[in-house]
Structures are given as structure tokens and as C-alpha cells.
Amino acid sequence: MKELDARGLSCPLPLMHTKKAIEDAPAEILVLVDSGTAKANVVALLSDSGYTVSVESTPEEYRITAVRE
């Protein structure tokens, strides 16, 4: 599974890096972010790009798992 650590990055870097990471259409990707805004942006991008997205929230971070539909 492809992994991307976007924790602590300011807008729009989490979105930029996620977009780049799904350019080669991986079957599954894990994106780590730590702000609500980054989470919302990344989830929206992945959902709109044909992925089924699930988010696991811990006190430190959001683990966004996306599986290609």
C-alpha cells in the first residue's frame, strides 16, 4: 500500500502531495494528516477521484485509507 505523510503541512500541500500520489492510480493509499482542514480536503479529493475512503481518528492524527472502487 502506498503511504503519504502529510502531517503538519500547511494548505494546500496535503492536497498537492495526495494528488501527485494518486497520479499512477494506486489500488490503495494511506494518507496521514493532523488537521481537520487537511483531512476534509484530502477525503474530498480521494472521494471525487474514485476511491472509497475511511478515516481513523486518533488524538495525534487522522489516518485516511482509500481503496480504489
Add this chain to the structure above:
Amino acid sequence: MAKPRKIGPTAWIVGGAGLFIGAVAAWLVSQGNPGNMGLCIACFLRDTAGFFVGGTTGQAATAYIRPEIIGLILGALVAALATREFRSRGGSSPVLRFVLGFIFMVSALIFLGCTVRAWLRLGGGDLSAIWGILGIVAGVLIGVALLKRGFSLGRSKAASKPLGKALGWIVPVIAAVLLVLAIVTAVSGTPGWATLTVANGRSVIPGQVVVQTADGVTTVVKPADATIVDGAVIAADGTVLADAEKVASTKAMPGGKRAALVISLLAGLAIGVVAQRSRFCSVGGIRDAVLVRRYDLLFGIAGLVIGATIVNLILGQYSLGFTGQPVAHNDALGSFAAMTIAGLAAVMMGGCPLRQTIMGSEGDADAAIAVLGMLVGAGFAHWAGIPSSGAGLSDLAWPAMGVMAVVLAAIAFAKRSRVA
């Protein structure tokens, strides 16, 4: 595989949020806020700074704790706590963020409005806002080019120690202090050390003659022993201090135009909740459309302009034209240059001043530092005489913009990525 889509449900949510914010902002003007300034983060932070330091910075006309700011922060705080999104974090180039906030504010005061008010001015029919909006586009495009080449202020870190966790509360604590001071001022008058612009006041002769109009009746606030006779201000000894024509033609001071405290506070709370939940941003729309072909935030801007336009038309506040607009000037080049700087600074710090305020309310100490930079920048700009007036740019505007452009270029160079 599902077909990828450009416009998802989130675009409509942000669009709806923009519509709401634009509509509320236009309505606030009918409740007493300055023209096309129902909501302006730069102006309102500036007015708030004026309350504290206005005596030193010469901000008699722009000194008032704007309850909208308090509401924004507390609304966003409650929304963030309720959704467990409040997280104390920081450590991503705080000094540079202070400088970027400072520069954003100074350039916004040259244009006369932040990246939110630029669109609200357009929504009120103020076509001179277009010069500023073109500047925002130019600034964002430069910012996008920097981001593509690897510009980053670095990662922030989640706070683990008590001190770090406490720093996440800077902005909410500021809001609480402002709320107490706003209520104290409303109940028992302005504290001796503070400055408060006279409500509905007009500065007929700056620093000397101030009049106030309430319920259609004009009275003299300063000098204390003067009176109004046939519209003119007459001193106790009978001298005419200002003739009727002069009094009638003097415009109201922006800081004195304000909705009732409770109305401003509630409107701010509602906008704070909506902005936190929707992630509305006034520079992110153009940025994301160009950079990552995402249009969610652009829908927010479209909503903002449409909401403001509709409500302004309904309330009879819409006035189409380039000149004679409230708290605005029609210096095309100056507006363009100022907002190019502001737009670039906003992209470099990761979002517009509204978003910085909201993120500061969610525990982001870096955003809090940017907000502090804006507050200090406002005080400095007024102290130095940089802000524009309705008549146009001040003499210092262009030199200040030159310096700010150089500083932005230096930050861009210092924080460029080696892999570019």
C-alpha cells in the same frame, strides 16, 4: 471504477457557506456596519488594534473591538471542540508567519479591504474592487508558482507538553479577553487607556471637531462646550468652528459605524461555525483551481459574491460604479499592486486572514502568530501613515509596497525547496 468528478458534494457545501457568509455580511451593513464592510477581517482586526493602541497610532476613526471577530473565534472554537478537531500544534516558521501576517495587513490597508472584503465590495456593486481582485489573482498565481517549485514553511508539530498545548489557546484566550472588554466598555464606558471611535461620529476637523448623529439629531462631541446652530458647529464664544456645508459633507468614521454588539456577536458566531465546518477560504479558491484543479473553494467565493449581491439588492444597498463607493478608492494600479502582495502573502502562509483566524481558533499556534502579525501590522501601518483613504493612496504606500515585495521575495528564496 467510479468516474472521477471535478465537482463533488463538498463544492456545494463550500458554495452554500459562501452564500451564507456573503448574505450575513451584506445584512450587517443594514444593521450599522460600514458600507460593503459587513465583514472584513483586516479592517476589523485593525479596528480592534485601534481600541488598544489608537491613542499612539492615531486611530481615533478606527478604534472599536469588533464583536464579529470575537464571534468568529468562539464559533470556530465550539465547532472544532464539538468535532474533536481542536488540536494544539505549531512550530512551522512562526517568525515568518508573523511577518507574512504583518505584510498582509499593511497591503490590505492600502487597498482598503482584505481578500474577503474585496469580493464583498464587488457584491455591493463597487467595480473598483476589480483592480484589487485582479491583484489577488496575480498574487495567487505567483504563490502557486512558488508552491510548484517546492515552497514550504515546514511542518508544524502536535503539541505534547503542557506549554505547547497552552499555546494552542492563544486565539481563544484573546477572544475571551476582547469579549470581557467589549462588555465592560458597553456597560460602563471606555477604559481610560483605550480609544473608542464615537458611534456614528464624523470627524469634521480631525482631532478638533467631532459630531455625532443619532436618530436624525446631530450633536457636538468635541469640543465639549460647542453647539450645533443651523447645522454649523459654533464654539461657546460664538466663533464658527465649522460651517453647515463642511459638517454635512464630512463622512462618518468607519470605526463608528457598527451594528449592535449582540447582533455583531451572533453574526460572528454563526459565520465562525460555518467557516470552520466548510473550510471556506478567500484565496484558496483561485489557488486550488490553478494548482490542483480543485474547484470546491472557488464555489465558496462565487457563493460569497452572489449572497452579498442578492442581499444588497434586496436591501437597496447596491450601487454599481467605480467611484463614490464606501470606504474605497479607485486607484487601479495601487489596488492591483497592494492585493498582489496580500494575495501572495496569504498563499505563503497557507490561507486567507479569515482562515488564519479560524485555524487559530482550532489550536493552530502558527495561525495565531499570523493573526498577531496582522494586529501589529495594523497598528504600525496607522502609526506610520501608510493606509489609504477614500481620496487615494498615501505618500508612503508605494515605498511600503516596494519594501514588502522585497521581503516576500526574500522569504520565498529562503524557503524554496532544494529539489526544485
